[in-house]
Amino acid sequence: MTEPRQRTIRKDVSLAGMGIHSGESATITLRPGDVNTGIRFRRLDLDGCPEIPATLSHVVGTELGTSLANGDAQVNTVEHVMAALAAAQVDNAIIDLDGQEVPIRDGSFQDYVHALRDVGFKSQEVKPRVVCVKTRVTTTGGDGQSYSATTNRGLTVVASIDFEHSAIGRQSGEFSIDLESFETELASARTFGFKKDEEELHDRGLALGASLDNTVVLGQDGVMGGKLRFPNEFLRHKVGDLIGDLALLGARIEARIVAERPSHAGNIELAKALQAHARDTNREAIVDTAKIMQYLPHRYPMLLVDRITEYEAGKRIVGIKNVTINEPFFQGHYPGHPIMPGVLIIEAMAQVGGLLLMEEVEKHEDKVVYFMSLDRVKWRKPVTPGDTIVFELELLQFRRQVCKLKGQGFVEGTLVAEAEMMATIVDR
Numbered sequence: 001m002t003e004p005r006q007r008t009i010r011k012d013v014s015l016a017g018m019g020i021h022s023g024e025s026a027t028i029t030l031r032p033g034d035v036n037t038g039i040r041f042r043r044l045d046l047d048g049c050p051e052i053p054a055t056l057s058h059v060v061g062t063e064l065g066t067s068l069a070n071g072d073a074q075v076n077t078v079e080h081v082m083a084a085l086a087a088a089q090v091d092n093a094i095i096d097l098d099g100q101e102v103p104i105r106d107g108s109f110q111d112y113v114h115a116l117r118d119v120g121f122k123s124q125e126v127k128p129r130v131v132c133v134k135t136r137v138t139t140t141g142g143d144g145q146s147y148s149a150t151t152n153r154g155l156t157v158v159a160s161i162d163f164e165h166s167a168i169g170r171q172s173g174e175f176s177i178d179l180e181s182f183e184t185e186l187a188s189a190r191t192f193g194f195k196k197d198e199e200e201l202h203d204r205g206l207a208l209g210a211s212l213d214n215t216v217v218l219g220q221d222g223v224m225g226g227k228l229r230f231p232n233e234f235l236r237h238k239v240g241d242l243i244g245d246l247a248l249l250g251a252r253i254e255a256r257i258v259a260e261r262p263s264h265a266g267n268i269e270l271a272k273a274l275q276a277h278a279r280d281t282n283r284e285a286i287v288d289t290a291k292i293m294q295y296l297p298h299r300y301p302m303l304l305v306d307r308i309t310e311y312e313a314g315k316r317i318v319g320i321k322n323v324t325i326n327e328p329f330f331q332g333h334y335p336g337h338p339i340m341p342g343v344l345i346i347e348a349m350a351q352v353g354g355l356l357l358m359e360e361v362e363k364h365e366d367k368v369v370y371f372m373s374l375d376r377v378k379w380r381k382p383v384t385p386g387d388t389i390v391f392e393l394e395l396l397q398f399r400r401q402v403c404k405l406k407g408q409g410f411v412e413g414t415l416v417a418e419a420e421m422m423a424t425i426v427d428r
Helices: 079-087 110-119 179-186 195-203 233-249 264-281 289-295 342-358
Strands: 007-009 013-018 025-032 039-043 051-053 059-061 067-070 073-075 093-097 121-123 130-132 137-140 146-150 155-163 169-176 192-194 216-219 252-260 307-312 316-322 367-379 388-399 402-411 414-427
Touching: 007 025, 013 110, 025 110, 039 073, 051 067, 051 073, 079 110, 079 179, 079 233, 110 179, 130 264, 137 264, 146 264, 155 233, 169 179, 169 233, 179 233, 192 195, 192 233, 195 216, 233 252, 233 264, 252 264, 264 388, 264 402, 289 307, 289 342, 307 342, 316 342, 342 367, 342 388, 342 402, 342 414
Parallel strands: 039 093, 130 252, 155 252, 192 216
Antiparallel strands: 007 121, 013 025, 025 093, 039 051, 059 067, 067 073, 137 146, 146 252, 155 169, 307 316, 316 388, 367 414, 388 402, 402 414
């Protein structure tokens, strides 16, 4: 069996339309992305065409759609195009947008799926990032909402929804997620809303572009202005939204997911739980201490990285620090009540980031990373002997040997420290 490879689209493809909430027209263009680019939105209507990575760390809103932001640049209602990309297993793409909201088209996912089919796909010579669920992952929310993810080959979604409306009621179904099944079973399912909510939503600046052309509208007596495409179209659309939101994990997913009353907010919480699960269960070294010492100048007792478990060139890195009672700093830091010094947690985080940066330059053996500044540094919880810190760093910017990184440290899935860092790469 051939090993899976990352893939992108073969050429550019554009679609235009109105934003369902803003009511404003926009054109979206999907372009091929380089290896390990991930999915990135680019706001062409803003100065400098800022990029917004389609990742969980950039989610800023989940009310009636999922919104992403990077600084002042924002993009709204990303779930439909993200679902199409995820179903097609497109790992890398640049999405240009000349407005703030992704066009809703006919309210379903199908126009984006058809656009991807039309341009075709290109395999890339790098393995994709895959999150495989190894033990049960669960999350819960209000109003009886719950999610469970278990081990599975491929991605399967079992979902149920329950609305107090005669046209919906309780609906349940099971769907295997690949491009063919997504296209036939989910892609044409449209978004829906209730006529009674129209005035309130408009007063809040929402649903300004909604119409019978792009939304299944439910009145007091049933569906208004047309027929359903499936008897359970409402359920199918919710499952499609779930796929789009989980795509912000930035990885393909192998799991059986059972979702009770899924919502955008709940979907994002599940994605974060899957992210934590992957971070905590993936402990196999792809770079060990011996290799680390070829890149970093640090040695005992100041080498604070034990191994690297994930690496995406120019994008992100995950490293591990095992904290033991034999660490020399415990002798003088809170004797009798050992706590790892906060500055050394950040130092360990910086060393992991340094490994990511060194791969960005030629002749790394002749270079060294100097950190220039720290911002938004927070320590959330003490780290004590026996803890394993999992550091995850993302490269935010790299220009002229100066770069910006965002780092987080976790112990058993709990955030213990975070920081943003500026660094420069210089000759030794």
